[in-house]
Amino acid sequence: MTETSTNTITDGKYVELTYLVRDSTTGDVLTEISRPLNYVHGVNEILAPIITRELVGKTQGQRVDLLVDCNALYGARDESLVVTEKVALVPREYRQVGTRILMENNLGQMKSFLVTKIEGDKITFDGNNPLCGREVIYQVKVLLVRDATDEEKAYGGKAEETPEG
Incomplete structure (x- = not known):
């Protein structure tokens, strides 16, 4: 297996990412997630399916910019x-x-x-989602891609240590 295929997002890969959401008209940052989120691709989704699908084939270290019509995600206002x-x-x-x-x-x-x-x-x-009616740019930074362990596949991401008691 080559290094490229190891660090490429496909089903069963453990992925860590950060992202920010910009208003496509004003460029204003609406949301910024700077603490890495993790998931196992194909097991669970931490972002909307329309975004997760676009991550397939992307590699560790890559930034992905996606233009998203939020009406498609959240419905019309x-x-x-x-x-x-x-x-x-x-x-x-x-x-x-x-x-x-x-x-x-x-x-x-x-x-x-x-x-x-x-x-x-x-x-x-x-009661509308704050992004309703907007077109936004998701800027996703892929920080880490590797094979997921069996435990991570079962959990859907990194199994967090929880204190006993």
Whole structure:
């Protein structure tokens, strides 16, 4: 087996990567994951399938830039998931832009909402994924590719040591 095939992403390979997500229009960094994530390719996915598929055949040390329409990942923006309330009706701990809150609908289903705006006596929550309606660039840096151990294949990534007790 050559060194190239050992360090190439295929099913059964242990992969470590970092990534950042940029808005394709403004270039602003929306998300940055600088602590390496790990997974076993073909066993589990830590990124959306559309991105994971593009990593096949990439090698250790390579950077992959992928243009992604977030509507394909998260669906179209749904304005019915934008809720405005009087600030006085909202518990104090949720009165800050950027705060996440779980809300229950009339069917008993839980959904995560983000506080997006506070103006005057009104507060706005948005249940859409923050990337909905955007086109973004995923910049994925492949840090490590190697054969996964049997334990890693069973676990789907590095089996973390957990303290006993």
